Amino acid sequence: MDALKKELENDLGDGASVLDIHNNPFFDFFSEKGSLRHGSHVNDAVLLFNTALNFLDRTPEDEDRELHVLAGDYLFSRFYMYIAKDRSYSVLRDMMKISKQLSSRKSRLAASGETPGADEVKWLLYAPMLYLVEHGFADGDLEVLIDEQMKTMDITSLPYITQE
Numbered sequence: 001m002d003a004l005k006k007e008l009e010n011d012l013g014d015g016a017s018v019l020d021i022h023n024n025p026f027f028d029f030f031s032e033k034g035s036l037r038h039g040s041h042v043n044d045a046v047l048l049f050n051t052a053l054n055f056l057d058r059t060p061e062d063e064d065r066e067l068h069v070l071a072g073d074y075l076f077s078r079f080y081m082y083i084a085k086d087r088s089y090s091v092l093r094d095m096m097k098i099s100k101q102l103s104s105r106k107s108r109l110a111a112s113g114e115t116p117g118a119d120e121v122k123w124l125l126y127a128p129m130l131y132l133v134e135h136g137f138a139d140g141d142l143e144v145l146i147d148e149q150m151k152t153m154d155i156t157s158l159p160y161i162t163q164e
Contacts, residue, residue, distance in 0.1 A: 012074060042132075046132055
């Protein structure tokens with residue numbers, strides 16, 4: 001088990017299962033490090049940031065709501081810690097800009113009822129990860145993995161598309 005998964009499991013204890021990190025191919029991708037060019041703290045931070053965004057997009061069962069919110073907040077806090085450790089404040093600014101854009105677009109989609117195209121769904125789900133490729137932190141294999149995940153994605157499960 002790689003260090004990041006172990007860290008998450010140690011910190012969250014029994015609650016770590018809610019994140020389902022052992023079935024998340026991005027954690028495997030980032031643990032291999034072969035496709036990562038530089039900035040391992042940045043890569044790990046953005047992985048946590050993207051995971052938190054997508055995790056919090058899901059609607060939990062009533063009995064899991066508190067754990068769901070706490071786990072999402074935990075991922076965001078770890079993101080900030082990794083960014084601070086690496087002093088990658090330009091990445092922090094970029095992630096905040098991306099987050100704002102994502103939030104605005106998801107809100108507009110939920111209000112309008114329109115269905116985004118495949119490229120936009122890819123951006124809505126993986127903009128932080130795509131940033132890593134665009135800025136040379138990871139190679140194109142990351143985008144290949146994203147494209148593979150998109151093939152199995154049921155966009156109707158996204159609350160800003162189903163309006164639930």
